[in-house]
Amino acid sequence: MTTTTPRVWRRPPILIQDKRWRIAIYGGLVLYLIAAMASIEVDWVRVYTGLERGWRFVQGFLQPDFTSRWSDISQGLVESLTMTVTSTVVGVIISIPIGIGAARNLAPLPVYAVCRAIIALSRALQEIIIAILFVAMFGFGPFAGFLTLSFATIGFLAKLLAEDIEDIDARQVEAVRATGASWWQLVNYGVQPQVMPRLIGLSLYRLDINFRESAVIGIVGAGGIGATLNTAIDRYEFDSAGAILLIIIAIVMVAEYGSSTVRKWVQ
Amino acid sequence: MLTIEGLTKTYKTGDKALKNVSVSVPSGQVVGLIGPSGAGKSTLIRCINRLVEPTSGAVKMGDSDITRLSRSELRRARRRIGMIFQEYALVERLTVMENVLSGRLGYVPFWRSFTRRFPQESVDKAFALLERVGLGDHADKRADALSGGQRQRVGIARALEQDPELLLVDEPTASLDPKTSRQIMRLILEICRERGLPAIINIHDVVLAQDFTQRILGLRAGELVFDGAPDALDEAALTRIYGEEDWTAMRRRSGDEEPEHHSEREMVERLEGLA
Numbered sequence: 001m002t003t004t005t006p007r008v009w010r011r012p013p014i015l016i017q018d019k020r021w022r023i024a025i026y027g028g029l030v031l032y033l034i035a036a037m038a039s040i041e042v043d044w045v046r047v048y049t050g051l052e053r054g055w056r057f058v059q060g061f062l063q064p065d066f067t068s069r070w071s072d073i074s075q076g077l078v079e080s081l082t083m084t085v086t087s088t089v090v091g092v093i094i095s096i097p098i099g100i101g102a103a104r105n106l107a108p109l110p111v112y113a114v115c116r117a118i119i120a121l122s123r124a125l126q127e128i129i130i131a132i133l134f135v136a137m138f139g140f141g142p143f144a145g146f147l148t149l150s151f152a153t154i155g156f157l158a159k160l161l162a163e164d165i166e167d168i169d170a171r172q173v174e175a176v177r178a179t180g181a182s183w184w185q186l187v188n189y190g191v192q193p194q195v196m197p198r199l200i201g202l203s204l205y206r207l208d209i210n211f212r213e214s215a216v217i218g219i220v221g222a223g224g225i226g227a228t229l230n231t232a233i234d235r236y237e238f239d240s241a242g243a244i245l246l247i248i249i250a251i252v253m254v255a256e257y258g259s260s261t262v263r264k265w266v267q
Numbered sequence: 268m269l270t271i272e273g274l275t276k277t278y279k280t281g282d283k284a285l286k287n288v289s290v291s292v293p294s295g296q297v298v299g300l301i302g303p304s305g306a307g308k309s310t311l312i313r314c315i316n317r318l319v320e321p322t323s324g325a326v327k328m329g330d331s332d333i334t335r336l337s338r339s340e341l342r343r344a345r346r347r348i349g350m351i352f353q354e355y356a357l358v359e360r361l362t363v364m365e366n367v368l369s370g371r372l373g374y375v376p377f378w379r380s381f382t383r384r385f386p387q388e389s390v391d392k393a394f395a396l397l398e399r400v401g402l403g404d405h406a407d408k409r410a411d412a413l414s415g416g417q418r419q420r421v422g423i424a425r426a427l428e429q430d431p432e433l434l435l436v437d438e439p440t441a442s443l444d445p446k447t448s449r450q451i452m453r454l455i456l457e458i459c460r461e462r463g464l465p466a467i468i469n470i471h472d473v474v475l476a477q478d479f480t481q482r483i484l485g486l487r488a489g490e491l492v493f494d495g496a497p498d499a500l501d502e503a504a505l506t507r508i509y510g511e512e513d514w515t516a517m518r519r520r521s522g523d524e525e526p527e528h529h530s531e532r533e534m535v536e537r538l539e540g541l542a
Contacts, residue, residue: 175356175422178316179429180346180373185380189369193360 060238061245069232069240076228077247079142080214083224087146088207091153096199098154099161100187105173106165115158122155131217142223149210149217156209160202161195168194197266204259211255215248268294269315269433269465274324276310276489284310286489287324292433295463297456299470299480299497303509307489308469312435315467316348317341328433346373349426351455353438355418359411363402363421366410367393370428389428396424400454416447423454434459434466440475448472452479473505473517 016022066073101107101115130151134144168191176190218226225244232241269292276285284307292298300308313319315326317333326333333344349370357366371389372380379385385393397403400420405413410421419439426434436455440448452468456479459466470476476483477497485493485500485508492507493500502514 169359171352171354171356172358174318175350175352175425176358176369176372178318178345178348178350179370179425180342180344181369181380182342182372182377184377185372188377188381189358189361189365189372193358196360 057238057242060240060242062242063239064243064246065237065239066243069228069237069243072228072231073225073240073244073247076218076223076225076244077251079145080211080218080224080226083142083145083149083214084207084211087149088153088203088210090146091150091206091210092157092203094150095154095157095161098158100165100191102158102162103165105168105170106187106191115162119155119159119162122151123159125151127152127213127217128220131220131222135221140221140223140227145214145217145222145224148222149213152213153206153210157202157206161199164195164198165191197263200266201259201263204262208252208255208259212248212252268292268329269467270325270327271315272325272327274311274314274326275322276307276314276319277322283489285314285321288486288489288491289324290484290491290494292465292467294465295459296482297459297466297468297480299468299476299483300486301470301473301476301483301508302486304471306486308486309437311486312350312437312467312469315433315435316345316350342373346429347432349429349431349434351419351422351426351434351436351439353441355415355422357410357418357421357425359409361410362407363397363410363413364393364406366421367396367424367428370425373429393424393428396427397421399427399458400424415443416451419443419447419451420454423451423458427458431464434464436466436468436470438469438471440470440472448475449478455479473500 013019013022016025098115098118101111102119104112107115127148131144131148134147138144138147172194173186173190176186181189214222214224215226215229218224218228219230221227225248229241229244229248232238232244271288271290274285274288275283277283288307288311300311302308310319314321315333321334324334328344328347331340331344333341336344358369361369365383368383368385368389369380370393371385375385375389394403394406397406400423402413402417402420402424405417410418413421422439434455439451439455443451452475455466455468458464468476468480477500480497483493483495483497483500484491485504487508493504495504505514506512
């Protein structure tokens, strides 16, 4: 038997074919990372003194005080929940037509462009920035928060709804069109049944997000439980702050569990 | 009577899907449309109800030229043309009944279809059609709970709910097993006979086409290269439609089943004589 040299096999490089470029680019990335890490200045003395304050915070958590500020907390909670529910409902109602308009397979080009622009605007502006703007325009309180969350919901929901509509099974739509259906009937019979479960799931998911965001935007003055939390921290009442955080965590978990159950059920 | 004159379709990409196709289908005739993949079969039947816009040519049903209709007139024309699809194309999350009733969408205003309050005669007709296709007990099931053969029966009922004057059938048996395929073809043929309904059936399976249709059109690269009786489809004709191939195996297989075919076709012809 004749021995032949075995044929060597290596997996061909996927991203960058040229070996020199590969070394240059990957090496450069590693160097940048090291330089960037080195440039972060850490004041270890400050960290040490801060530990004590952090520990008080943790102690507040361990001994949460629900009672002494309960009226403030309950008022903040009711405000937050109201803000969450109303902004989600209003946001969803506005998102549906915008989402349909932003689906290329349903909307003519000019409508598509306008709806996509609205979505892009809503997504480009972070909740906190919009909240600051609306607080400046409408004053402190939950109304600014309601507007902020509604606006943010539109960008989120309309975009995902539009993408879901663009992914539907075109044959089902074609079959409905072939019966002589009008545009509205086409949407009602060919599109809606295909996207409804996802629309319900996304709306519930957004309800979750809106509650969490309501706690955050409260800190910049848009009312709700976030404002109460901010006040407690400003007064160094870490036991009350701990109670508020625990309540927020509990509500988020309940909302998470509830919405995932409902989502499974509608599928 | 359906008349197609000089129908041409050139897609935006420059592909010529149909080149000057002219053919007419008298009322009550069931036509099989065969040809290799990409020959333009699908495009041809979709040009008839303008799911695909033809580039030029005319499609006449009775007196009106479908290619010249406005949008609302087109909707009226479409409701007279029933269509049965490859892989059923039912709206899967709707019930069987909603799918059948969607055949009335061209006849009812939006609020009726939105609230699912269809006129009583539409509902009666839908129930009768479900009985006719053997799905009387399944009205409230979701369409995706049915088997392939059952779904295609719903597709047939939906097309008939339109009270069509013409049936367009696109690969009705493409994803069905051989037995179910024959049952579905037989059902479509029976219904066409009962109602004197003309049909164009786009089909891959040459043997099925020969067994069940009265006339065969062969399409190759967008051109009509065969138009004749199922018996006239010999090896030369098959080669003209599909290209060079040894056809003897297929001919022999269809020959084996001869007795059954004959009775099938004879029955069709007998019933035609009666009509």
